[in-house]
Amino acid sequence: MAAAALGTKRTFAAMHEEDGRCHGWACSTPSSSEREQRASSSNRTCRSARPRIGADDIYASHLNDTRIPMPSNRSTPTPMPTEHPRSFDASASVVLIGIRGTGKSTLAVMASVGCQRRVVDIENLFQEATGFSTAKYRRQFGGPNHNLRQEEVLRTALHAHDQGAIIVCNGSSLERSGQVLLAEYAKTHPVIHVVRDLQSIHDHLRVWDLSKLQDLLALSGPIFRRCSNYEFYNISETRAANSVAPANQSTLPPFLTLKRAERTFLKFLSLILAQGNAKGNTPPLEPGFPLSDIRTELRKYTCAVQTPLSVVVSEDADIEDLEFGSDAFEIVIEHLDPAIEPNPSFQGMTTERAEQISRSISRVRRSTVVPIIYHVMPHAMASSGGDPGRSSYLDHVRHGLRLAPEYATINLALDENLILDIIRSRGSTKIIGHLHAPVDWYDSFWLENYEKAMLLGCNAVRFTRPANFMDDNAAIQSFRNRISQLPKTIPLICFNTGRSGRRSACFNQVLTSVVPESLRSAPDFATRVEANPETSWLTAREATHALYASFTYDPMQFYIMGASAGYSLSPAMHNAAYKACGMPHNFQTLQTTTLNKLQDLVQDPHFGGTAVSLPFKIEVISLTHSISRHARAIGAVNTLIPVRHLNEDGSIPEQLDLFHERNQAGPVMALYGENTDWIGIRACIRRGLSPANAVRPSSCGLIIGSGGMARAAVYAMLQLGVKNIVIFNRTYENAEKLVAHFDRLVSSPSNSPVLPPISRQGSQPVFRILRSREDLWPTDLKFPTIILSCIPTHPVGDSPAPEFTLPTQWIESPTGGVVLELAYRTLNTPLMKQVRGEAHRSWICLDGLDLLPEQGFAQFELFTGKRAPRRRMREEVLRAWRDDQGRPDPGMVQTRLEAIDDQEP
């Protein structure tokens, strides 16, 4: 289904104007009576697409009437979980509600493109149905009539657009009857309350002063929360991700500013729409593939960095730095933390606290690819009946579930019914039953609680106890053994806390709690531990290091093999990553003209794997025992990993088992091949593609070249749903071979599982070949918006550098597009210069220095089974780059290093 927009108020082109602009009608701060006058005047002097007055003003007038002071620690009601089971049909329509200026319409357009859904704007439907804006209608016909009409429009729209839509509902649609309608709708549909920081809303609306707007938010927030089941904090993006912006270009394409917001929102949607195995029209996001394919709690020796809310909430918190080396990011809501609790005697869930939590989760989601664990510290009295601490605890947990974290903890000491209520309303969040108690590991208490957690439906348990002596570490092992002998188990996180508990924490296999390095070395660490004895003493790097120091893991040897591997930046990139993570591995270059050397490499028990470079990517397949479905579909391999344990029937184990045997030396029994080039290419295309060029059935892609990289490029396009792919190659016959390969792939039903639903729906992808640069662009195809140059940029053997540029008649796309030059040896190529010259027509260029880390992240994950330290790898690639004469380019490095902070994770 093509994405269509019903009553959308802005176009893509206007999306960027959301922020920071005076919209013309109310640039000053009028008094309430001035506002009324202005609204009732039929001759408004300032123009706007729609009047910016509505029920936000209804709330505001309420504020004016009653002058209710809105203290920021006012308790905010959280809906009872039984009202919101958060279980929906995969194509159930999604409603966005919130006051004006929170960015709902922009998010709706992003979601409509990402999920192939239509946008329905209630305000516009009202206008279509009545001929009046809501505000005008209210003035003309009075409040009661307006409310009746409003309810009617909302009711009809919710019913008519029950499936496949993104419904935008402004504050003005939310009179009491509208609230009831939405609360009812939320039982079967995601209803998302969109929130945003005060200043940005103020900048957008340009009405009232800040304190009045704050009061409005405090008043309207609880109302929106009551009739919604999810909440999305829309972080205002102020800077464009200029890493993909053409260098030396002063005006950046505005869409780049919204790239991160887009990714964060689509990730949020994919979480709330991912119910069971349903994969309806949810956004296709696979952050950090291939590891993201495997549930974190099933992987071995993973760690979760515990970061207090007070740290995450701080504006200058560097989330990527805090996350470093971890497999999950845990946000810890500490009770009565003076740094974030303005009134320590107040224990309820305040509006301010709710906002801090929502914003923190959005910030972490925006800057990392790892899952989020939401942990509310059980209050000392939280488990005892009737205690205000308990209701505050539950309010905090319920609020967390509204934000769709991947995991949330629940205090197993609570009453079973309360735990069950939380589990029933968890949506796609996995619940970790949590207990911290000073009870001996031999005590039946732990086993009983483990069984209780399992019976109640927890997805994992986390047991910790304060360790006083090293001996406690032996006791914990005996407990783990008892659990592993149970007929049915769920993942167990189990370790001793405190300084003496560190050893047991190192050998806990699932999501060991670690502390960010910056917190461990901070002067207040001791105070932190005193306030919260569950605070980990271990950093991710120490936990990793301990695994090698104890011979649980071994140092491994990695390579890059290729005819020109000598210039490769992969060794620098991977070695920097190992070092940063505390891994004793080594990555070295093997420049060779034959693949024979591979036989020697695999004799080494410490052989960890090899990157495969040109010209071996196709030939190497014959030396593998098994290759992934992606590598098979592409017909090329760029990553080999050793297999040390075969299944009983001699076959290669599943991916989870392959990951389990990483970092362990021993005889190599087989070789497994994967292709990570397509993952990197896909990531780069996504990064540079504007919403206006979002892939549609008519979108067209152009590929220059027909070697191994071109194959990966075609596959990346197919994965993104591109249905028209044109090849241009100097040697026509090679282009024909490439097309024959992919024609076979897309027409064979047995191959369909490798293609995503988006590629399988509708017509089959078609391939064309252009014979020469003089060829006109085929008239029945749109101009290409994705162009991938897969040819070398430097001289090869006797052939000079191709110095390729695009014929101007091929780059006529009215919305521009993205050009990716895959090679990185020569950077300022004629093609890159040409694309930069077209920047004013919205063309964006990326090069091999953008691509190398993207494919390298996946390679690092395959080699080590751990998440790649993305920023570190990106930085190292830039630092290590040299031109053909061995000269660095400090200017280029500096510009691009600065841009890394803005880059999507």
Ligand SMILES: O=C1C[C@@](O)(C(=O)O)C[C@@H](O)[C@@H]1O
């Ligand atoms: O093509 C490339 C580039 C590369 O060969 C390099 O380091 O240059 C590394 C390979 O993994 C990748 O497939």
